[in-house]
Amino acid sequence: MDEAVGMEVGQLRAFLAVAEELHFGRAAERLRMAQPPLSRIIRRLEGELGTRLFERNTRSVRLTASGQALLGPAMEVLEAVRRAEAAVRAADDGEIGLVRIAFAGLSTHRLIARLARVVRHRRPGIQLELSSQNFAQPALRKLLHGDTDIALGRWDVIPAEVHTEVVMRDSLVVALPDTHRLAEAKRLSIAQLAGEGFVSLPPHEGAVLNDRLQRLARKHGFATEVVQIVPDTQTALALVGAEVGCHLTLASVARNATDPHVVFVPVEDSPRDVDLRMAWRRDDRSPALRAVLQEALNLGEAD
Numbered sequence: 001m002d003e004a005v006g007m008e009v010g011q012l013r014a015f016l017a018v019a020e021e022l023h024f025g026r027a028a029e030r031l032r033m034a035q036p037p038l039s040r041i042i043r044r045l046e047g048e049l050g051t052r053l054f055e056r057n058t059r060s061v062r063l064t065a066s067g068q069a070l071l072g073p074a075m076e077v078l079e080a081v082r083r084a085e086a087a088v089r090a091a092d093d094g095e096i097g098l099v100r101i102a103f104a105g106l107s108t109h110r111l112i113a114r115l116a117r118v119v120r121h122r123r124p125g126i127q128l129e130l131s132s133q134n135f136a137q138p139a140l141r142k143l144l145h146g147d148t149d150i151a152l153g154r155w156d157v158i159p160a161e162v163h164t165e166v167v168m169r170d171s172l173v174v175a176l177p178d179t180h181r182l183a184e185a186k187r188l189s190i191a192q193l194a195g196e197g198f199v200s201l202p203p204h205e206g207a208v209l210n211d212r213l214q215r216l217a218r219k220h221g222f223a224t225e226v227v228q229i230v231p232d233t234q235t236a237l238a239l240v241g242a243e244v245g246c247h248l249t250l251a252s253v254a255r256n257a258t259d260p261h262v263v264f265v266p267v268e269d270s271p272r273d274v275d276l277r278m279a280w281r282r283d284d285r286s287p288a289l290r291a292v293l294q295e296a297l298n299l300g301e302a303d
Contacts, residue, residue, distance in 0.1 A: 003052065005220060008293060009077070009078065009081055010041070011041055011042075011044070011045040011048075012074045012077055013031070013068075013078065013227075014027070014031060014038055014041045014042060014045070014079055015042065015045060015053060015070065015074055015299070016071075016074055016078065017030050017031050017038075018038070018042060018054065018061065018289070019053075019054075019063055019067060022060070022061045022062060022063075023061060024038060024039060024056075024061065026083070026289040040299055041055065049066070049070075051064070051066040052064050052066065052067075052167070053066055053067035053070060053159070054067055061162075063197065067279060074155050082131050093293070093295075094124060095123055095125045095126065095287075095288075096125035096288065097125070097126055097127070097286060097287070097288030097289075098126075098127045098128075098129060098151065099126060099127070099128055099129070099149050099286070099288050099289055099292045100128075100129040100131070100135055100147075100149045100150070101115075101128060101129070101130050101131070101141035101148065101149065101150045101151075101152065101263070101292075102131045102132075102138075102142045102143065102147075102148040102150070102151045102152070103130065103131075103132060103133065103139065103151075103152040103153070104133040104134065104135050104138070104151075104152065104153040104232060105134075105135070105136070105137045105153070105253075106134040106232075106233045106253050106256050106257075107168075107170065107233075107250045107252035107253045107256065107276060108152045108153070108252075108276065109269060110252070110255065110256055111152070111167065111168055111276070111296075111299065112130060112152070113294060114299055115128075115292070115296050115299060116128055116130065118295050118299065119292060119295055122295065123291055123292075123295070126288050126291060126292060128292070131148065133153075134231065134232055135201075135204060135207070136151070136152075136153025136154050136155055136208070137153075137155070137204065137207075139151040139152065139153050139264050140155055140159075140162070140279060141151065143162065143279055143280070143281060144159060144161070144162070144281075146281075149280060149281075149284065149286070149289050150278055150279065150289070150292065150293070150296075151278070151279045151280075152167070152276060152277070152278055152279075153276070153277065153279070154208045154274060154275070154276060154277060155208070155277065155279070156208065156211070156273070156278070160279070161281060161282055161283070162281060162282065163197050163279070163280060163281075163282050164277040164278065164279040164280075165277065165278055165293075166275045166276070166277055167254060167276055167277065167278045167296050167297060167299065168250055168275065168276035169275050170250050170252050170274050170275050170276055171250070171251045171266065171267070171272075171274065172212060172248060172249070172250065172251075172266075172267040172270035172271070172274060173248075173249060173250065173251050173253075173254050173264040173265060173267060173269045173270075174188060174190075174193065174246055174247070174248055174249075174264070174265050174267060175236070175237055175240045175246060175247040175248075175249050175253075175254070175257075175262050175263070175264055175267050176240065176246050176260065176263050176264075177240055177241060177242075177243045177246075177261060177262065177263075177266060178260070178261050178263050179243060180246070180263075183263045183265070184263075184266060185265050186265075186266075187265065187266045187267070187268040188265050188266075188267065188268065189267070189268050189269055190213075190216040190217060190219075190220055190248075190267060190269065191220035191222075193246060194217075194222040195222070195225070196245065196246055197226075197227035197245035197246070198213065198224050198225065198226050198227065198245050198246055198248065199226075199227065199228050199229075199230060199236045199239045199240060199244055199245040199246070199247045200213070200224075200226045200228070200230070200233070200246065201229070201230065201231075201233070202229055202230075202231065202237065203229075208274060209248055209249065209250070209274075212248065212274065213248045215271070216267070216269060216271075219269070227244060227245045228245065229245055233249060233253055236249070237249075237253075237257055237259055237262050238259070240247055240259075240262050241259045241261035241262045242261075248267075249264070250274060251264070251266070251298075252276065278293065278297075280293065
């Protein structure tokens with residue numbers, strides 16, 4: 001058994017070539033080598049195994065019983081080697097692996113669904129682990145702590161150890177009940193909503209939409225009146241449909257919304273810093289991560 005363990009892959013390839021050709025000259029040509037070195041490889045293998053694998057004379061070559069017994073195991077070993085080599089190449093090319101993605105908010109759902117489909121079809125060896133967050137800041141913290149590989153969201157402050165790229169251009173819109181006086185407007189200024197009640201997401205660190213609402217209101221000389229704070233965008237839109245108030249949100253949210261009692265009107269003075277970004281750690285060299293990033297950026301370019 002110890003001698004068998006010493007067999008090399010090259011010896012098994014040589015053995016199978018001779019076994020299939022039953023001719024040392026043709027086997028040598030197939031292996032792109034001279035015949036004498038091939039004969040030496042076979043003799044060395046026979047010596048290690050302590051048995052003859054071929055009966056050969058000047059006219060013919062045939063397998064011995066030991067040679068017949070080695071055929072199956074040799075094929076299995078070479079197939080295992082082939083699979084191992086393919087797996088290593090696939091890993092190097094980013095074709096296999098696990099990539100964890102934390103995404104925040106209704107605005108990311110369509111992109112995440114498209115990305116998951118593309119990865120599943122084009123890179124079936126990569127597994128995506130998706131986790132939804134209510135807000136972008138927790139997703140960024142997960143990234144910094146190494147609990148996810150990619151974060152999707154909007155952030156005003158990006159840590160130095162994180163790199164980001166825009167994957168979806170976006171803009172601000174106001175969600176209004178379909179009975180609102182401005183429901184049929186093509187565009188509106190936040191100034192037109194002075195005195196209106198707003199449904200708002202919770203104020204928290206890095207709350208981009210809350211910040212943009214306060215900025216725009218100050219720009220036009222008024223303070224917003226928040227009539228209700230809700231935990232997420234879906235709840236905010238439900239309250240808008242119930243005529244509780246209006247809500248500042250994103251064009252990407254409008255594309256995902258389905259409530260027929262809610263209309264979305266673009267904000268004409270929308271700032272340009274509300275685009276959706278994909279973030280990852282600068283020191284992460286995972287080929288699978290790079291492959292998923294490329295697919296995501298390609299989707300962003302297509303939009």
